[in-house]
Structure formats: structure tokens, C-alpha cells
Amino acid sequence: MSDQIDEGLRNELQKQGIWVTSMQELYNWGRKNSIWPLQFGLACCAIEMIATAASRYDLARFGGEVFRPSPRQADLMIVAGTVTKKMAPQIVRLYNQMPDPKYVISMGACAISGGPFKQGYNVLKGIDRYIPVDVYIPGCPPRPEALLHAFMELQRKIDNQKLTGADKAAHLNKEQVSEFPVPAFGAHDLEPAANPNIFHPPAIERA
Amino acid sequence: MTPNPYVFIVIFCGVALVFPLLPLALAWLWRKVFQPPKPGAQKNATYECGVESLGDAQIQFRSQYYLYAIIFLIFDVEAIFLVPFAVAFTGLPVGAFMSILVFLLLLIEGLVWAWSKGCLDWGK
Numbered sequence: 001m002s003d004q005i006d007e008g009l010r011n012e013l014q015k016q017g018i019w020v021t022s023m024q025e026l027y028n029w030g031r032k033n034s035i036w037p038l039q040f041g042l043a044c045c046a047i048e049m050i051a052t053a054a055s056r057y058d059l060a061r062f063g064g065e066v067f068r069p070s071p072r073q074a075d076l077m078i079v080a081g082t083v084t085k086k087m088a089p090q091i092v093r094l095y096n097q098m099p100d101p102k103y104v105i106s107m108g109a110c111a112i113s114g115g116p117f118k119q120g121y122n123v124l125k126g127i128d129r130y131i132p133v134d135v136y137i138p139g140c141p142p143r144p145e146a147l148l149h150a151f152m153e154l155q156r157k158i159d160n161q162k163l164t165g166a167d168k169a170a171h172l173n174k175e176q177v178s179e180f181p182v183p184a185f186g187a188h189d190l191e192p193a194a195n196p197n198i199f200h201p202p203a204i205e206r207a
Numbered sequence: 208m209t210p211n212p213y214v215f216i217v218i219f220c221g222v223a224l225v226f227p228l229l230p231l232a233l234a235w236l237w238r239k240v241f242q243p244p245k246p247g248a249q250k251n252a253t254y255e256c257g258v259e260s261l262g263d264a265q266i267q268f269r270s271q272y273y274l275y276a277i278i279f280l281i282f283d284v285e286a287i288f289l290v291p292f293a294v295a296f297t298g299l300p301v302g303a304f305m306s307i308l309v310f311l312l313l314l315i316e317g318l319v320w321a322w323s324k325g326c327l328d329w330g331k
Contacts, residue, residue, distance in 0.1 A: 071255055
């Protein structure tokens, strides 16, 4: 699997009607074309997400139209909208209940950083404080095309994942955790305020 | 020569067994070779809506719902009779008119009885 077939030889074989593939390619091809999102929306971004799934933008072209009402059947979590601190534990819990491999799209300014409500006492400053995010989409709200772009980026990411070797996909790694600690309601804020294992904010340098 | 007709049933049973077992076996192999299982307390939780379940599922609830349901059912049936009654209203003979009035009266009497018994009193 690690030693790939020569591209020229493969093309030559294809001309003769012989298709050669590897387990890894087959797996990634199947995975990336059947990404089932978890069906939930948090705020205005959810309206754009609904529009993406509807006939005009038609997420079904990418195999992602099957929005699942249960985390047990979902591959992708689209965090579409403002995550309030009241809602954050539920989101993390839902993410924990999704089976591996699972992916997260952080849709819109709010899900990335709190967006226009960043100063709000009740708004989480980005869902990546608690769960690992694969694709971020800026915008307020992002247009359906942007969500489609994020979807294609995720497909590209899945297409490049390895089945074996040192750099194999994270969910195939035995040590890689699948459940993340759920924050609890503290006296003033969620506790902990962020998961230090996955949240690495860029250091601010001031001259 | 013609095969035994029961051979087809045997073939059918064989396919019915292999068809579901093959994907399960493949999934089991996949788990062994590539993807280690990662169970967890929350992943294996019964309730899957993001909210933690509270208390016991084996609880009692008030039987008053049952009374409401019965009374609702009676008037639901009444509505079925009332629609054809209203449609044929002008052309009805006196006997039919009287019989539907008796039917209505019986139901209303039942409602009055249930009311006086306090069945509609939710706070009871």
C-alpha cells in the first residue's frame, strides 16, 4: 500500500481496460463520497446549510445529502452558528457520540471565534476550544458555495489520508482519543475554558 | 433431470445467510487490521441527543391522560358522524334527524357526566 503503482503504467493499463486500485484508494473513495452530516443547526448559518442541502445548491452531488438525526450514524459535524456556553457541552457530547472517523466543519465567524458576538458573556469563543476542527469557513454567514467549498476541501483531506505507516489517518491510530472532556458550568464560565490538548491559539507578539 | 424443488430453498437460505454475514465479517476484519475500536462512556450511552439522561426510565405517570384520550376518542368518532350528517342535512327524514340528535345527546350526556366527575379538572 505504501509503494504506489507507477502512474504511467496505470494509465497504460486503463487504456487496455484494466483498472488497478489499492485498498487505501478504495477506502478513501468510499469515505469521501458518503460524508453524512449530523443534522443540527445553531443559528443563522444553519439557514445557509439548509439552502446548501436543498435543490438549488444540492449537496447531494457530493454525497453529503443524508443528514442524520443521530450522532451514531453521522460522519461530519457542521457547527453552523453561534455556540453559546449553554450549548457547548451538548455539542461536545454529540461529537463524542459520533463514531470514528469523524470530521468537523466550523461554519461561520461565530463557530470559529465567536464572531460579532465575541464580547458576549454567553458566547463560546470558537468551538475549536473543545473539539478538533478540520475545515474552517469564514463568513457571516458563509454562502452555500463556501460550504460546498469546505465540503470539497474535506473530501480532498479524506482522499489524502493514509491507511498505514507513521502518518496514517488519525482515527486509525490506537492512541488517538475519540472522546473529549465535556465542559461543565462553572461559577462564571465553562470549566475548563478550553481543552489545552487541542486548543493552540497563536501567540500574540507585541512590539 | 429436474432438481429437487427444495434445492432452491436451500440456495435461498444460503444467500440469506451469506448476504448479511459477509459485510459483518468484513467490518470485523477491518476492525482487527486497520481501525482499532474506541469505545467510551459517552459513545456507548443509551441516550444520544447530547443531553445527559436523568433518573430512571421506569417511572409512573398519571392515569389522567387515559381519561382525556378516551373522551377525545368519543368526540373524534362523533365528528365522523357529524360530517355526513351536515352534508345530508336538508334531505334528511325526521326519523334520521331524531336518531342523530339522540346520538349527540348521549355523547353530550357522557361529557356532562365526565365533567361532573371532575375528569376535566387537571389540578385534581
